[in-house]
Amino acid sequence: MSEVSDSKSSNHETVTPISNRRILWLMVIVVVSGTLASLYLSSRLWSLGFFIGGVLSFANFFWLESSLKKMFAETFEGEYQPYHSAVGYIFRYLAIGAVVGFVFFSQLLPLISVVLGLVSLAFAVLIESFIQIFSHLFKRKEI
DSSP, rough: OOOOOOOTTTTTTTOOOHHHHHHHHHHHHHHHHHHHHHHHOOOOOHHHHHHHHHHHHHHHHHHHHHOOOOHHHHHHHHHOHHHHHHHHHHHHHHHHHHHHHHHHHHHSHHHHHHHHTTTTTHHHHHHHHHHHHHHHHHSSOOO
């Protein structure tokens, strides 16, 4: 019949944890390469907009990371107050929205370039997921 496998056996592959450090490096690569490519293919204003969006993306990432660490620490200690965390989340989005709104209304920079810079975190996460998928596929011993 069929054999029952032990969940603690050494035959299971280990999953590589996603590293924030690698995602940050991928964000740097995305922002720098996007800025340089737009400098070559478009105008300086487009490049500046992409770079400012990338800087906002970094600020958003670190702000989110510190908010989540604080929230989990407060939850673990039993001092979690949802109201304060919600205000922090809303303020973060309002601050980024204020910068994007300023760019939109002032028309100093192309809005699309700033938004593309803002989504550099999403690009980095997609690249990380492809790295994880393909590294897992090439490490398989059986097909």
